[in-house]
Amino acid sequence: MKITIVGAGAMGSFFGGLLAESGNDVTLVDVNDAHIDVISADGLRLETDSGDRQVRSLRVCRPEGATDLPQLLVVFTKTLHTGAALSGVQHLIGPDVHVLSLQNGLGNVEKIAEFVSPERILIGVTTWPADMVAPGHVHSHGKGVVRLMAADGVSRPIVSQVSETLSGAGLACTSDSTVWAAIWEKVAFNAALNSICAVSGCTVDQLGLVSDGKRLADEVILEVLSVAQRLGIDVDVAKCKASVAGAIAQHKGHKPSMLQDVLAGRRTEIEAINGAAVAAAGRVNLKLPTTETLLSLVRLAEARAVA
Numbered sequence: 426m427k428i429t430i431v432g433a434g435a436m437g438s439f440f441g442g443l444l445a446e447s448g449n450d451v452t453l454v455d456v457n458d459a460h461i462d463v464i465s466a467d468g469l470r471l472e473t474d475s476g477d478r479q480v481r482s483l484r485v486c487r488p489e490g491a492t493d494l495p496q497l498l499v500v501f502t503k504t505l506h507t508g509a510a511l512s513g514v515q516h517l518i519g520p521d522v523h524v525l526s527l528q529n530g531l532g533n534v535e536k537i538a539e540f541v542s543p544e545r546i547l548i549g550v551t552t553w554p555a556d557m558v559a560p561g562h563v564h565s566h567g568k569g570v571v572r573l574m575a576a577d578g579v580s581r582p583i584v585s586q587v588s589e590t591l592s593g594a595g596l597a598c599t600s601d602s603t604v605w606a607a608i609w610e611k612v613a614f615n616a617a618l619n620s621i622c623a624v625s626g627c628t629v630d631q632l633g634l635v636s637d638g639k640r641l642a643d644e645v646i647l648e649v650l651s652v653a654q655r656l657g658i659d660v661d662v663a664k665c666k667a668s669v670a671g672a673i674a675q676h677k678g679h680k681p682s683m684l685q686d687v688l689a690g691r692r693t694e695i696e697a698i699n700g701a702a703v704a705a706a707g708r709v710n711l712k713l714p715t716t717e718t719l720l721s722l723v724r725l726a727e728a729r730a731v732a
C-alpha cells in the first residue's frame with residue numbers, strides 16, 4: 426500500500442518503519458529537521474523486540490517536499506497539531522485517499538473532517554507504545570494491538586485492507602465496530618493518569634504513595650465514562666479501573682507523555698483529553714468536577730512550562 430505518515434515522531438516512525446519493512450511504499454512527513462536529516466542520511470533506527478536495525482526502505486521529507494498521492498494518509502501528530510499538519514499536506518489529499526487516526530483523545534474525526542469527507546476517515550486506537558530516543562531513532566518494547574473502523578461506522582473494503590496491511594507489518598490489527606468504547610476507555614485512563622501525574626510531578630507508580638492518587642484516578646474514570654454511557658456507548662468501567670490499578674502497581678518510574686511535555690516546556694494533549702471530555706459532558710448536561718479541576722490545573726502547569 427502507498428502510505429504517507431504525517432507526524433513521524435515516536436509512533437509515526439515506529440509504524441512507518443514496520444510498514445516499510447513489510448514491503449509497503451512509505452513516506453514519513455514531519456517538520457522536525459534534525460529527525461528528517463538523520464533518516465535521510467542513515468535510515469531510521471528502529472529498536473523493537475525483533476531487534477535493533479536501520480530501516481532504509483522509506484522516504485522522509487517536510488510537508489512541502491511530499492508529492493506522491495498516497496492511498497492511506499496516517500495522522501500521527503499530537504492532537505494539538507492535527508489541523509496544521511493536515512493543512513501542510515492538503516496537496517496530498519486526492520479523491521481516493523483515506524485518512525487514519527490512531528491518536529489519543531476525542532475530536533480527531535471532527536478535525537480531520539475539515540479536510541476530507543467523513544466516509545474516507547478511519548478511526549482507531551492502539552496499545553502499542555513508542556518513544557523517540559534521539560533524532561532518527563525510535564524504540565518500542567512489548568506488545569500491542571490496533572483496533573479500527575470507518576469513522577461513520579459503515580463497513581467498507583478499505584477497513585479490512587488497512588487492517589490486513591497493519592497486521593502484515595506485525596501490528597496486530599483488527600477491524601472492530603466497538604472502537605468507540607475503546608477510545609472512551611483510553612480517554613478516561615489518560616484523563617486520570619496523565620493529568621494527575623502532570624500536575625503532581627509523580628510517576629505513575631508514585632500515585633500509589635498515598636490513597637488520594639488512586640481515589641482521584643477512580644473519580645476521573647467514573648466521571649469520563651459516565652459521559653460515554655450517556656451517549657449510549659458500552660464502556661467497561663470495572664476494566665478501566667483495573668487498568669489504572671494495574672498501571673499504578675506496575676509502571677515503575679513511568680512518566681506519562683503529559684508529564685514529559687510539561688517538564689520539557691511543551692504544550693500537552695490536555696484539550697483533546699480532559700478538555701474534550703468536559704466539553705462532551707456539557708453537551709449532555711453532565712458535570713465532571715474532578716476532571717475539570719485537573720483540566721484547569723494542567724492548563725496552569727502548561728502555561729507556566731511554555732512561558
Ligand code: NAD
Nearest residue numbers: 432433434435436455456457502506509510528529554555
Ligand atoms: P511525538 O511528539 O513523538 O510525534 C509527533 C510528531 O509530529 C513529531 O515528530 C512532530 O515534529 C510532528 N509534527 C508536529 N507538527 C507537525 C506538522 N505541522 N506537520 C508534520 N508533522 C508535525 O508524539 P507520539 O508519541 O508519536 O504521539 C502521536 C499520537 O499518538 C498522540 O496523539 C499520542 O497521544 C498517540 N499515542 C502515543 C503513544 C506512545 O506510546 N507514544 C501510544 C499510543 C498513542
